[in-house]
Amino acid sequence: xxxxxxxNLCFDHQTVARPVLQDISFQIPPYGSCAIIGPSxxxxxxxxxxxxxxxxxxxxxxxxxxxxxxxxxxxxFGLFPxxxxxxxxxxxxxxxxxxxxFIQERVTRLLREMGLGGFEEHYPGQLSGGMQQRVALAxxxxxxxxILFMDEPLSSLDALTRExxxxxxxxxxxxxxITAVLVTHSIEEAVFLGRRIIVLSKRPGRILxxxxxxxAGEPDYRQSEYFFHQCGILRETLKGEENGQQT
Ligand SMILES: Nc1ncnc2c1ncn2[C@@H]1O[C@H](COP(=O)(O)OP(=O)(O)OP(=O)(O)O)[C@@H](O)[C@H]1O
Ligand SMILES: [Mg+2]
Numbered sequence: 001x002x003x004x005x006x007x008n009l010c011f012d013h014q015t016v017a018r019p020v021l022q023d024i025s026f027q028i029p030p031y032g033s034c035a036i037i038g039p040s041x042x043x044x045x046x047x048x049x050x051x052x053x054x055x056x057x058x059x060x061x062x063x064x065x066x067x068x069x070x071x072x073x074x075x076x077f078g079l080f081p082x083x084x085x086x087x088x089x090x091x092x093x094x095x096x097x098x099x100x101x102f103i104q105e106r107v108t109r110l111l112r113e114m115g116l117g118g119f120e121e122h123y124p125g126q127l128s129g130g131m132q133q134r135v136a137l138a139x140x141x142x143x144x145x146x147i148l149f150m151d152e153p154l155s156s157l158d159a160l161t162r163e164x165x166x167x168x169x170x171x172x173x174x175x176x177x178i179t180a181v182l183v184t185h186s187i188e189e190a191v192f193l194g195r196r197i198i199v200l201s202k203r204p205g206r207i208l209x210x211x212x213x214x215x216a217g218e219p220d221y222r223q224s225e226y227f228f229h230q231c232g233i234l235r236e237t238l239k240g241e242e243n244g245q246q247t
Contacts, residue, residue, distance in 0.1 A: 001027065001028070001029060001030055001063075001064070001065045002027065002028040002034075002051065002062070002063075002064050002065075002147070002179065002181075003027050003062070003063040003064075004024055004025055004026050004027070004050075004051070004060070004062050005025055005060050005061050005062075005063070006023055006024075006025055006059065006060035006061075007021060007023075007024040007025070007050060007057040007059070007060035007061070007062060008021060008022055008023060008024075008057060008058050008059045008060055009021040009043070009046055009050065009055065009057050009058055010058050011046075018204075019204040020043045020046050020203065020204055020205065021043045021046060021047060021050075021057075021204060021205045021206075022204045022205065022206045023060075023206060023207075024047065024060070024205070024206070024207060025060075025207070026196070026198055026207065026210055028179060028181065028196060030065070030179060031177050031178070031179055032179055032180075032195050032196060033173055033179070033180040033181075033182070033193055033194055033195045033196070033216060033217070034179075034180070034181045034182070034194055034195070034196045034197070034198060035182050035183075035184055035189070035190035035191075035193055035194025035196075035197045035198070036048070036181070036182070036183045036184070036197075036198045036200065037183075037184055037185070037186075037187065037190045037197060037198070037199055037200070037234065037238070038199060038200030038201065038202070038205055038208075038238070038241065039200075039201075039202045039203075039238070039241050039242055040185075041202070041203050042200045042201065042202050042203050042204075042205040042241075043200060043203060043204065043205035044151070044183040044200065044205070045075055045151055045183065046205075047183075047200075047205070048072075048149050048151050048181065048183055050062055051064075051149060051181060052070055052072050052149045053070075064147070066146075068145070068146035068147050068179075069143060069144065069145045069146050069147075070145050070146070070147045070148075070149060071092075071139075071140035071141060071142075071143060071145030071147070071148045071149070072140060072148075072149045072150075072151075073136045073137060073139075073140045073148075073149070073150040073151060073153045074136075074151055075151040075152050075155075075183075077124075077132055077133060077135075077136040077153075078136070079124040079132060079135055079136060079139075080124075081123060081124050081125055082123070083123070083124075084120060084121050084122065084123055085111070085116060085119050085120050085121070085122050085123075085124070085127070085135050086107055086111075086120035086121065088124065088135055088139055089107045089110055089111070089135060089138045089139045089142055090103045090106075090107045090142065091139060091142075092139065092142050092143040093106060093107070093142055093143060096143065106142055107120075107138075107142065110138040110141060110142060111138070113138075114134040114135075114137065114138045114168070115134065116131065116134055116135065116138065119131065129156055129157060130157050130158075130161040130165065133153055133154060133157065133165060134165070134168075136153065137153065137165075137168070137169070137172070141172060141176070144176070145178060146178055146179065147178060147179045147180075147181065148172075148173075148178050148179070148180045148181070149181050150169075150180070150181065150182045150183065151183045152183055152184060152185065153165075153169070153182070154166065154169075154184070154186075154189065155185065162186075162189075163222075166189060166192055166193060167219075169182070169193060170192075170193065170217060170219075173193075173217070174217060180193070182194065187231050187234045187235055187238070188222070188231060190234060191213060191216065191221075191227055191230045191231050191234065192216060192221060192222055192227070193216055193217075194213055194216055195212070195213055195214060195216045195217065196210060196211070196212055196213065197210070197211040197212075197213055197230075197234065198210055199211065199234060199237045199238060201241055202241045202242075208237050208238075208241070209233075209237045211230065211233055211234065211237075213230055215227065215230070
């Protein structure tokens with residue numbers, strides 16, 4: 001269970017503290033999935049950093065039951081360009097000082113599952129955007145996290161590749177019984193993948209609405225009437241919020 005209670009966050013801007021997130025409260029049940037959506041600059045990445053412990057709130061608290069192993073996919077993937085696909089995927093396991101044979105077995109399995117077989121000696125710069133995103137997903141999964149944080153993991157992909165990778169994330173979420181938290185700009189992606197959807201206002205990000213979306217995770221959900229109904233709710237809620245304040 002992830003419990004976010006009355007969280008506020010400010011960033012200093014030219015010596016003035018400017019609010020970025022205001023009074024954020026929500027919960028994510030164990031093995032749930034949560035999508036965070038809102039205009040550019042509203043604080044989605046900051047919220048993901050708070051959830052993953054990379055930032056601390058100015059007030060309020062975030063309580064995560066147990067001490068879970070977390071995997072994170074950063075915005076723009078965060079792959080190391082000077083490391084091969086194999087080395088990028090195995091990085092977390094090397095840091096955990098796992099045996100070479102263990103790393104080889106785990107990375108080989110992930111390469112197969114992600115359809116990256118034969119590319120292990122390539123460098124990220126030699127791969128398409130979709131392949132880089134699969135490498136990032138494989139790297140995040142390598143340490144078998146209990147919670148997976150993803151910051152726009154499928155941005156800038158063509159529509160069909162994006163749907164294929166959405167299905168892949170769905171398979172991973174269900175097969176490995178993890179808690180998945182996904183930041184996205186796409187209404188359809190939020191509804192397809194998020195059992196709970198947090199809709200943020202433009203900066204400073206406040207919660208406009210929490211949409212419970214139990215259909216997420218069903219393979220044919222995209223074709224259902226309820227899917228379009230849920231997309232409509234998000235669209236209505238986000239209307240008027242698109243001019244996110246920048247800087
Ligand atoms: N380290 C920082 N110091 C000061 N301001 C920051 C810092 N990081 C982010 N900000 C500001 O905080 C606000 C929220 O940034 P954040 O990256 O969380 O937004 P976002 O919703 O992820 O945007 P996008 O959709 O474009 O990725 C922005 O206005 C940004 O300029
Ligand atoms: Mg962001």
